[in-house]
Amino acid sequence: MTFEEIQQRLAAKFGERIGALAPANKDPFLVVPAADIVEICRFAKEDEALAFDCLMNLSSVDWPKKNQIEVVYHLWSYRRRHSFILKVQLDRAKPEIASIESIWKSANWLEREQYDLMGVTFTGHPDLRRIMMPDDWVGNPLRKDYAEQPQWHNITTTRDNSLEGYVRLDELTKKAAEAAAAAKKELPQ
Amino acid sequence: MQGFIDNLIRGWGYDPASWPWTQFVYVAFMGLFSFIVINFAAISGGIFSWAERRIAARMQSRVGPNRVGPAGFLQWIADAVKLLFKEDLIPAEADNVLFRAAPYFMMVGFACVFVALPFSHRLIIADMNIGIFYILAVTALIVVGIIMSGWSSNSKWSLFGAIRSAAQIISYEIPAGMALMIPVLLAGTMSTQGIIRAQGPWPWQWFIFDDPAATAAFFIFFISALAEGNRTPFDLPEAESELVSGYNTEYSGMRFSYFFLVEWGNLWVMSALAVTMFMGGWQVPFLPAERLDALTGWAAFFAEVASVLIFALKTLFFVFVVMWLRWTLPRIRVDQMMNMCWKYLVPASFVSVLFVAGWMLVVRSAPAVGIAMRFLLAGAATVAVVLFVQRVAHNLRDTGDKFDFTSNW
Amino acid sequence: MSKPLEVPTMDMENKEVLRRIEIGGDMLLNMGPQHPSTHGVINFLVQTDGEVMKRAIPEVGYLHRSLEKIGERCTYNGYMPYTDRVDYIAAMFANQGWAMAVERLLGMQVPRRAEFCRVIACELNRISSHLISVGTMAMDIGAVTPFPYALREREFINDLLEELCGARLTYNYLRIGGVAFDLPSGYEDKVSAFLDHFEKILDEFNRLITYNEIFIKRLAHLAPIPAQMAIDYCLVGPNLRASGVNFDVRKALPYSVYPDFQFDVPLGKGEVGTVGDAWDRFWCRVEEMRQSCRILRQALAQLPQDTAIMGKVPRKIKIPEGTEAYSRIESARGDMQYYVVAGPGENAHRVKIRTGSFTAMGIIDALSRGLMIADLVALIASLDVVAPEIDR
Numbered sequence: 001m002t003f004e005e006i007q008q009r010l011a012a013k014f015g016e017r018i019g020a021l022a023p024a025n026k027d028p029f030l031v032v033p034a035a036d037i038v039e040i041c042r043f044a045k046e047d048e049a050l051a052f053d054c055l056m057n058l059s060s061v062d063w064p065k066k067n068q069i070e071v072v073y074h075l076w077s078y079r080r081r082h083s084f085i086l087k088v089q090l091d092r093a094k095p096e097i098a099s100i101e102s103i104w105k106s107a108n109w110l111e112r113e114q115y116d117l118m119g120v121t122f123t124g125h126p127d128l129r130r131i132m133m134p135d136d137w138v139g140n141p142l143r144k145d146y147a148e149q150p151q152w153h154n155i156t157t158t159r160d161n162s163l164e165g166y167v168r169l170d171e172l173t174k175k176a177a178e179a180a181a182a183a184k185k186e187l188p189q
Numbered sequence: 190m191q192g193f194i195d196n197l198i199r200g201w202g203y204d205p206a207s208w209p210w211t212q213f214v215y216v217a218f219m220g221l222f223s224f225i226v227i228n229f230a231a232i233s234g235g236i237f238s239w240a241e242r243r244i245a246a247r248m249q250s251r252v253g254p255n256r257v258g259p260a261g262f263l264q265w266i267a268d269a270v271k272l273l274f275k276e277d278l279i280p281a282e283a284d285n286v287l288f289r290a291a292p293y294f295m296m297v298g299f300a301c302v303f304v305a306l307p308f309s310h311r312l313i314i315a316d317m318n319i320g321i322f323y324i325l326a327v328t329a330l331i332v333v334g335i336i337m338s339g340w341s342s343n344s345k346w347s348l349f350g351a352i353r354s355a356a357q358i359i360s361y362e363i364p365a366g367m368a369l370m371i372p373v374l375l376a377g378t379m380s381t382q383g384i385i386r387a388q389g390p391w392p393w394q395w396f397i398f399d400d401p402a403a404t405a406a407f408f409i410f411f412i413s414a415l416a417e418g419n420r421t422p423f424d425l426p427e428a429e430s431e432l433v434s435g436y437n438t439e440y441s442g443m444r445f446s447y448f449f450l451v452e453w454g455n456l457w458v459m460s461a462l463a464v465t466m467f468m469g470g471w472q473v474p475f476l477p478a479e480r481l482d483a484l485t486g487w488a489a490f491f492a493e494v495a496s497v498l499i500f501a502l503k504t505l506f507f508v509f510v511v512m513w514l515r516w517t518l519p520r521i522r523v524d525q526m527m528n529m530c531w532k533y534l535v536p537a538s539f540v541s542v543l544f545v546a547g548w549m550l551v552v553r554s555a556p557a558v559g560i561a562m563r564f565l566l567a568g569a570a571t572v573a574v575v576l577f578v579q580r581v582a583h584n585l586r587d588t589g590d591k592f593d594f595t596s597n598w
Numbered sequence: 599m600s601k602p603l604e605v606p607t608m609d610m611e612n613k614e615v616l617r618r619i620e621i622g623g624d625m626l627l628n629m630g631p632q633h634p635s636t637h638g639v640i641n642f643l644v645q646t647d648g649e650v651m652k653r654a655i656p657e658v659g660y661l662h663r664s665l666e667k668i669g670e671r672c673t674y675n676g677y678m679p680y681t682d683r684v685d686y687i688a689a690m691f692a693n694q695g696w697a698m699a700v701e702r703l704l705g706m707q708v709p710r711r712a713e714f715c716r717v718i719a720c721e722l723n724r725i726s727s728h729l730i731s732v733g734t735m736a737m738d739i740g741a742v743t744p745f746p747y748a749l750r751e752r753e754f755i756n757d758l759l760e761e762l763c764g765a766r767l768t769y770n771y772l773r774i775g776g777v778a779f780d781l782p783s784g785y786e787d788k789v790s791a792f793l794d795h796f797e798k799i800l801d802e803f804n805r806l807i808t809y810n811e812i813f814i815k816r817l818a819h820l821a822p823i824p825a826q827m828a829i830d831y832c833l834v835g836p837n838l839r840a841s842g843v844n845f846d847v848r849k850a851l852p853y854s855v856y857p858d859f860q861f862d863v864p865l866g867k868g869e870v871g872t873v874g875d876a877w878d879r880f881w882c883r884v885e886e887m888r889q890s891c892r893i894l895r896q897a898l899a900q901l902p903q904d905t906a907i908m909g910k911v912p913r914k915i916k917i918p919e920g921t922e923a924y925s926r927i928e929s930a931r932g933d934m935q936y937y938v939v940a941g942p943g944e945n946a947h948r949v950k951i952r953t954g955s956f957t958a959m960g961i962i963d964a965l966s967r968g969l970m971i972a973d974l975v976a977l978i979a980s981l982d983v984v985a986p987e988i989d990r
Contacts, residue, residue, distance in 0.1 A: 026702055026923045053829050059937050059950035072937065074924065074952075078829055078845060085924075106832030109960035110952075117666075132659035132989060142667055249746035345627050349649075349971075421740060422812055425972070519812045520740025522972045523649055584805065588798045 234454035298330025354426030365413035385470035460507035638985020669949030691929035727930035776908035818871025835932020840866035841874035
């Protein structure tokens with residue numbers, strides 16, 4: 001099935017809540033309301049024509065200018081050999097969405113990764129804790145306004161800039177030559 | 190040995206029974222022979238470590254140690270010196286006394302076996318008439334050392350290795366012991382020299398070809414000896430990929446090297462036992478034991494040398510086979526190892542003992558059957574060896590490889 | 599939000615949870631992060647009752663190098679060496695995934711000869727990656743000899759790829775729009791000679807270890823993954839095919855010039871155990887090496903003689919903000935996917951790399967109940983997880 005056909009099938013089932021397919025800016029996608037994600041995903045998996053048995057990828061994109069965090073779901077069907085892209089737009093101040101771990105088990109680790117790195121909370125996830133960063137890390141590294149804390153357990157996160165005070169050799173000789181010329185000019189003649 | 194020392198004392202002009210210094214001379218010689226035995230055990234352990242590294246390397250298309258000495262022969266000395274210089278680390282929470290004592294238990298258990306091994310028809314430190322019994326008893330000390338080292342390290346991974354090893358060694362004592370009873374049955378004595386004398390110099394006179402149950406017993410003993418020595422496919426206690434290093438994880442320096450000394454020296458012990466019990470020991474072809482005893486002068490000397498060489502060659506062959514197995518086979522799992530021991534080897538060894546006992550009765554009444562069986566089994570073994578060599582050559586040709594002993598030394 | 603599972607955490611202050619587990623009589627072991635056989639820096643918290651495990655919880659993140667964040671800071675061209683490090687054992691594939699995603703963003707075509715160069719480099723890399731995988735798996739089971747044999751063959755491939763692009767591990771060979779260097783002269787003969795030699799070595803490898811009794815006893819019936827479970831947990835690559843699912847991105851969603859080649863896709867058949875057990879995963883990788891040899895021979899035979907190895911790429915790649923593209927390639931470890939969203943300047947706004955090892959780690963907890971510790975080692979090895987792919 002093509003992207004359009006899939007969108008039509010979803011619209012047929014969910015009516016008003018499914019908007020139009022975003023135009024293909026290389027890849028078309030469908031934005032769905034965050035509150036309906038579990039229902040839509042369950043239908044996508046269990047419907048015979050759609051049969052999306054695999055959640056290929058779950059990423060989140062930070063759009064500070066639009067004050068949104070987008071969670072992108074890439075679905076794939078092994079039986080029908082078609083894919084689809086669902087997007088959910090969350091408020092950047094409090095990005096929360098229901099977990100779809102109960103539908104596809106691969107969401108378990110994928111959602112944990114976005115919780116850790118972007119700070120999206122997935123309600124209903126059985127084991128939501130950090131995965132890449134240490135458990136007591138502060139902050140979400142993939143956010144655009146992320147500022148690293150200066151130390152973690154007394155280990156500093158910055159190093160001295162080894163280029164500070166660094167002058168290239170040819171500049172150094174040039175400076176020395178200029179200084180010599182200036183000194184010669186100042187010599188009382 | 191006592192006879193030898195008594196003769197020496199008489200040679201000095203004293204009567205051993207009444208001379209006041211007899212006991213002192215006994216103790217002095219015991220010390221001397223122990224010193225020789227421990228040195229032999231340790232040096233053979235070291236040389237086998239070099240041999241194993243070279244053999245393993247050639248099997249893996251590598252070269253192995255080749256820098257320290259000719260063909261890397263002094264590598265083991267360099268390693269020993271390095272380990273001596275290392276800091277003697279003992280984990281803070283380890284049990285001090287047990288941690289330090291554990292390697293010595295293993296060394297004692299291992300070195301004591303050499304006392305009863307017959308190197309040639311006159312060279313044996315103590316020809317006890319309970320030789321095999323003594324060997325089986327003394328090798329059990331190794332388990333004590335292993336458990337002590339694993340427990341006292343205060344590390345979960347070491348404990349794992351120690352418990353696995355204890356289970357393994359204790360379980361495999363049984364088939365090993367039962368399989369060793371078969372040469373005892375066939376020879377009628379537990380003395381190691383006696384068992385060798387009961388065999389003959391030619392392959393069809395060895396105990397391994399006496400009857401099918403004896404052949405089975407040889408393989409049961411060999412497998413059990415591998416398990417007792419913690420060699421692959423039974424090296425679970427030291428499984429590097431699972432337990433880092435098992436029971437010797439926390440050891441460093443010379444203490445660490447004792448464990449490996451025992452492992453490599455054990456190669457000699459298990460091979461020597463296999464050769465003594467089943468393969469005729471030091472028996473020289475063309476020279477049955479009675480004629481050997483009767484020789485004097487230079488002939489006796491050359492016969493001694495020949496018998497030592499033959500024993501050494503047979504033992505070294507099995508050492509090579511054990512090394513070969515280590516670098517070819519994967520490791521079996523703990524429960525599979527226990528299954529194999531209790532469900533397969535123990536019943537098989539019991540059945541073999543019964544079969545051999547029955548067979549001895551048959552042979553007593555019809556000796557020709559015994560001789561026919563020996564020739565049959567020896568012939569079958571020869572055929573098997575020839576087929577094996579042919580298969581290996583075929584495989585080598587298949588991959589476009591060649592046998593190359595000349596390069597990369 | 600439901601209470602998260604009570605799992606021991608890395609926070610060493612939380613001794614309460616640890617104590618509760620120990621009092622129950624079970625042992626709590628740390629397998630890793632430095633361990634001879636966890637295929638990189640991964641930690642496993644193992645709760646065991648003696649040898650039998652109750653749970654094995656993977657802890658990852660020791661090799662997290664924030665490659666995705668770096669992607670937001672690098673130019674599209676400049677990010678190529680970073681993709682090598684996503685999976686340094688099969689670096690060509692990571693390169694290709696990135697190149698394909700950006701080429702899709704640009705909407706450009708790659709010249710035919712460049713595609714053939716890419717296929718040749720990638721299939722050689724697939725063989726070398728699988729060699730490491732099967733070699734280390736055999737070593738984890740205890741057979742040390744197949745590992746140097748595999749490495750010996752890999753040395754030939756390393757030499758070939760070094761001649762091609764100058765590097766032996768992190769190649770940085772592909773470029774947006776083509777490849778960096780053309781095949782050197784005489785390269786086809788060298789690769790053919792290697793393939794003639796290698797196919798016989800594969801047979802020797804099978805004789806040595808694949809059909810060895812003890813090896814089969816260790817791996818047959820070990821952690822069989824039913825096809826539905828594999829799909830649900832999103833396993834990919836040889837792991838998925840060993841469970842019987844006939845899906846290979848090269849055949850199902852052909853890219854590059856793969857439609858021109860004929861090759862089989864080995865599927866697990868439960869030859870010595872259950873379908874989808876650890877032995878099937880091992881065997882799938884060995885057979886895939888054979889198929890890669892087939893592809894290489896065909897690629898060398900059909901190599902086009904024109905000389906263009908780079909398409910028309912602008913000097914500074916600028917793509918309108920918000921354009922997004924998705925690329926899927928069949929890496930050595932499975933279906934590697936790049937999700938790239940273009941940013942306002944010369945950088946991407948977001949790069950997400952979905953690797954096979956990451957989702958494979960998610961299944962270990964579910965599979966490890968009731969296994970023994972030795973089996974855990976075999977399971978991790980059979981899933982062919984590498985730490986750089988998991989953590990990025």
